[in-house]
Amino acid sequence: MADELVHYEISRGVARITLDSPHNRNALSAQLRRELRAHLASAVEDDAVRVIVLDHTGPVFCAGMDLKEAGGASATEQGVNEFPAILEQIWTSPKPVVAKLGGPARAGGVGIVAAADIAVAAEDATFAFTEVRIGVVPAIISVTVLPRLLPRAAHELFLTGEKFDAHRAVEIGLLNAAVPANKLDDQVEYYTDMLALGGPNALSATKAMLRRQRPSDMSSDFADMLALSARHFASEEGQEGISSFAEKRPARWVPTD
Structure with a gap:
């Protein structure tokens, strides 16, 4: 072999x-x-x-x-x-x-x-x-x-x-x-x-956003980005990130070992 x-x-x-x-x-x-x-x-x-x-x-x-x-x-x-x-x-x-x-x-x-x-x-x-x-x-x-x-x-x-x-x-x-x-x-x-400090889902979504083709209409682009932002603010990962920031502690996804 x-x-x-x-x-x-x-x-x-x-x-x-x-x-x-x-x-x-x-x-x-x-x-x-x-x-x-x-x-x-x-x-x-x-x-x-x-x-x-x-x-x-x-x-x-x-x-x-x-x-x-x-x-x-x-x-x-x-x-x-x-x-x-x-x-x-x-x-x-x-x-x-x-x-x-x-x-x-x-x-x-x-x-x-x-x-x-x-x-x-x-x-x-x-x-x-x-x-x-x-x-x-x-x-x-x-x-x-x-x-x-x-x-x-x-x-x-x-x-x-x-x-x-x-x-x-x-x-x-x-x-x-x-x-x-x-x-x-x-x-x-x-x-x-x-x-490694970024939320896994947030990093994945941000990579996809960076790859996307921008629409010619700015209003449509803002609407799409508003929906994307809202989904992640409301997500479990987003809420954990906000809590960890307020509590001055690492988020759960940050590697510790």
Whole structure:
């Protein structure tokens, strides 16, 4: 039986999903895709999980699709057809997803970074949309990447395939923060601690709200948001949050162990 390429562990409400295939720069092989999807599903289904962290071993976060594994058009097509499901799992996860990058991301790896709610990288991490340089189109990842990137930067970087650094990734909206490598764990913990303070249902509903397409009519938008707000104020979770604030104590959902 092949060794596991993606590890899964839970601590204090945080599910850490770690890509562990450094021999091919954590490329999205069939086995890695399969295990990643399974662990994402486990984290979403587990009520004990409040936040999901995407981590990695080795110097590279993810190099994109495993081109060596694709022995022909059909193999390539299989990977391309399966990859959107992974991006959608991350993008639509009802639980916040934090991507932690200690090294570079390329192609599909950048798509994963963009699909996460929050992304933090070491300052020396680099990025590139290399697809055009091998004669293919960064089509699949565009679904998650383009909503994050400034339009001018997207045109430049998608068309040239040029490498860019973590500080520019912050400037154009791909990352939330770029920090010294020895501060990366602290920065990720800062975000996970803050996210764990939110009510699980409120976080899920807020993520869905952030993804929604805004109606052109402002009055309709206000009406929808008023109804959403009222539902959560009146909910058990909302009432618990209000009580905990008034009583100056942690809400019941805040991890304590």
